[in-house]
Amino acid sequence: MEMNSNTTTMYCKKQPTKEDFEVKQTFSLVAFEIEQIDEWKKEHDKTCPYANKFIPPVGDRFTFCFSPSYIGNFIKVKCFCGHECNIDSNW
Numbered sequence: 001m002e003m004n005s006n007t008t009t010m011y012c013k014k015q016p017t018k019e020d021f022e023v024k025q026t027f028s029l030v031a032f033e034i035e036q037i038d039e040w041k042k043e044h045d046k047t048c049p050y051a052n053k054f055i056p057p058v059g060d061r062f063t064f065c066f067s068p069s070y071i072g073n074f075i076k077v078k079c080f081c082g083h084e085c086n087i088d089s090n091w
């Protein structure tokens with residue numbers, strides 16, 4: 001029975017410390033990437049069923065995915081309709 005109580009202690013969730021809250025990771029878009037996204041949006045709006053429509057639960061219809069790598073961020077923009085755009089970075 002003693003073993004069981006030790007095991008329970010081992011799996012106890014660590015309480016978050018002040019440092020845990022201070023560690024942040026942020027992602028940003030550079031002008032070159034914003035230009036590419038704007039161009040894609042303009043083209044996509046011609047065929048997207050949600051173009052210029054307000055989607056109450058979602059707000060903006062675009063989702064940005066950032067995948068960090070050693071050679072830069074891979075950025076994917078996804079529209080509410082399901083279409084995706086991969087952004088080429090200058091690396």
Ligand SMILES: [Zn+2]
Pocket residue numbers: 044048049050051079080081082083
């Ligand atoms: Zn769309």
